[in-house]
Amino acid sequence: MPKLTTPISDEEIRSLKAGDTVYLNGIIVTGRDAAHKFMIEHFIKKPVQPDEQELYDDLKELLDGGVIYHCGPVVKTHDDGSYSFVAAGPTTSIREEVYQADVIRHFNLKGVIGKGGMGGNTLKACAEQPAVYLHAIGGAASYIAQSVKEVLGVYKLEFGVPEAMWVIRVEDFPVVVTMDSHGTSLHDTIQAQSKEVLVGLIS
Amino acid sequence: MDYKTLDLTDQFVELIRRAATQLPADMRQGLHQAKGNEAPGSAAEGALDTILLNVDIAEKNSTPICQDTGTPIFEVKYPVGVSTRKLADQIRAAAAAATKNNYLRPNAVDSLTGKNSGDNTGEDFPTMHFHEWDEDAIHVDLLLKGGGCENVSTQYKLPDGDLGAGRDLEGVRRVVLDAVYQAQGRGCGPAVLGVAIGGDRGSGYLKSKQQLFRQLDDTNPDPQLAALEERIFEEANQMGIGPMGFGGNTTALGVKIAAQHRLPASYFVSVAYMCWANRRASMDIQLGGEEVEVSYA
Numbered sequence: 001m002p003k004l005t006t007p008i009s010d011e012e013i014r015s016l017k018a019g020d021t022v023y024l025n026g027i028i029v030t031g032r033d034a035a036h037k038f039m040i041e042h043f044i045k046k047p048v049q050p051d052e053q054e055l056y057d058d059l060k061e062l063l064d065g066g067v068i069y070h071c072g073p074v075v076k077t078h079d080d081g082s083y084s085f086v087a088a089g090p091t092t093s094i095r096e097e098v099y100q101a102d103v104i105r106h107f108n109l110k111g112v113i114g115k116g117g118m119g120g121n122t123l124k125a126c127a128e129q130p131a132v133y134l135h136a137i138g139g140a141a142s143y144i145a146q147s148v149k150e151v152l153g154v155y156k157l158e159f160g161v162p163e164a165m166w167v168i169r170v171e172d173f174p175v176v177v178t179m180d181s182h183g184t185s186l187h188d189t190i191q192a193q194s195k196e197v198l199v200g201l202i203s
Numbered sequence: 204m205d206y207k208t209l210d211l212t213d214q215f216v217e218l219i220r221r222a223a224t225q226l227p228a229d230m231r232q233g234l235h236q237a238k239g240n241e242a243p244g245s246a247a248e249g250a251l252d253t254i255l256l257n258v259d260i261a262e263k264n265s266t267p268i269c270q271d272t273g274t275p276i277f278e279v280k281y282p283v284g285v286s287t288r289k290l291a292d293q294i295r296a297a298a299a300a301a302t303k304n305n306y307l308r309p310n311a312v313d314s315l316t317g318k319n320s321g322d323n324t325g326e327d328f329p330t331m332h333f334h335e336w337d338e339d340a341i342h343v344d345l346l347l348k349g350g351g352c353e354n355v356s357t358q359y360k361l362p363d364g365d366l367g368a369g370r371d372l373e374g375v376r377r378v379v380l381d382a383v384y385q386a387q388g389r390g391c392g393p394a395v396l397g398v399a400i401g402g403d404r405g406s407g408y409l410k411s412k413q414q415l416f417r418q419l420d421d422t423n424p425d426p427q428l429a430a431l432e433e434r435i436f437e438e439a440n441q442m443g444i445g446p447m448g449f450g451g452n453t454t455a456l457g458v459k460i461a462a463q464h465r466l467p468a469s470y471f472v473s474v475a476y477m478c479w480a481n482r483r484a485s486m487d488i489q490l491g492g493e494e495v496e497v498s499y500a
């Protein structure tokens with residue numbers, strides 16, 4: 001069972017090819033629309049403000065060699081104030097296409113997890129950085145929640161539970177590399193192949 | 204029994220719980236078979252394996268199969284004398300209760316304010332259709348239709364020059380295959396495709412969704428449509444898009460087609476793309492005796 005553990009090295013990323021299944025381990029951070037917009041507007045396009053310096057430093061450390069997961073989880077709060085993930089399937093990634101490349105470069109991200117794949121800008125950033133796009137199994141919310149072993153903390157809870165940045169520790173989270181660091185997107189390959197078949201079937 | 208005092212709210216909650224947490228047996232069997240058709244160690248096989256494990260966990264823990272619990276669509280058959288207005292109120296109350304119990308995610312958003320109602324009720328939400336019948340019983344079918352796959356559902360207006368699709372079954376075949384191609388992996392395939400030929404834009408979409416209630420292994424009573432279902436099913440799977448778009452032999456788990464009368468001027472083909480999480484459940488309520496008798500399927 002090929003495993004990948006955060007923080008991930010450049011060599012490990014380069015060894016991955018589109019189509020590979022890997023099991024992810026270690027600490028990752030969730031982030032979707034609000035989180036990406038926030039990181040761009042507050043940290044990347046502008047100098048960091050003093051009252052957000054601490055948050056920035058924390059994220060810098062967590063995301064360096066790390067992974068962002070496009071996920072809006074369902075989270076249970078326990079009586080002692082601790083959290084656990086109840087459902088944690090991936091959300092559609094393409095909405096972050098406008099932000100993702102800059103976030104990958106700025107924070108030295110090694111991976112982005114989501115579903116549906118991403119576009120040319122992200123693919124280019126993956127090749128340069130290097131980084132990979134990892135596709136989780138859409139709809140497998142309960143299964144993935146079970147691979148979230150621990151919720152270590154949360155940032156920006158004011159965005160709401162689904163949009164907040166949850167810091168989680170995962171064990172053997174199954175994902176498929178669909179965009180690698182060599183410029184190959186499985187989504188593009190499959191689309192081209194299926195186009196050929198379609199043309200054959202309707203000509 | 205006195206229809207006036209009939210209150211099925213609790214039964215509707217149980218129906219929702221079953222739909223959200225238990226994948227129907229025919230869908231499971233279809234996924235199992237599909238897994239056997241994929242190359243050992245392939246990403247497609249792994250995806251189907253994860254899906255099947257997820258289905259087991261959801262049933263065991265009584266938690267939603269997928270966190271997007273979709274649009275609840277109720278099709279209700281009722282006898283003369285039962286108030287559909289009251290049944291509709293009970294369905295709305297049940298949707299709210301099921302949300303509280305975490306069987307449903309709050310999924311109804313006000314399109315003007317962006318505010319989530321928090322309890323799965325709102326303008327035209329949930330979707331309900333009532334049909335009167337002669338039985339002394341109520342039959343309810345429920346489908347939870349996910350959003351990701353709804354985004355890749357589509358409608359064609361024939362003739363379509365680009366696809367060489369005329370106003371006949373060959374044209375239908377061409378556009379449905381195009382819909383499968385356009386969707387790629389974005390609708391959380393493998394898919395069940397509900398197709399309606401004809402109707403208008405509204406009735407066609409509705410009819411295409413209603414096909415998703417059919418059992419995967421049923422046979423269309425119309426031999427022409429049965430043959431077309433079979434052919435599109437095979438050809439969709441030749442396209443190699445595979446589970447989640449990872450590539451592989453399973454792009455569709457079923458194709459279900461119905462035809463409607465249409466205006467001479469229009470020829471629509473509506474395609475309802477349903478993800479692997481084709482969550483449906485039904486219940487029967489016998490009203491003949493003193494007490495209501497309920498059974499679920």
Ligand code: SF4
Pocket residue numbers: 089138139140269270271272273348349350351352353390391478479480
């Ligand atoms: S398309 Fe279906 S499986 Fe995918 S996230 Fe939506 S409801 Fe879940």
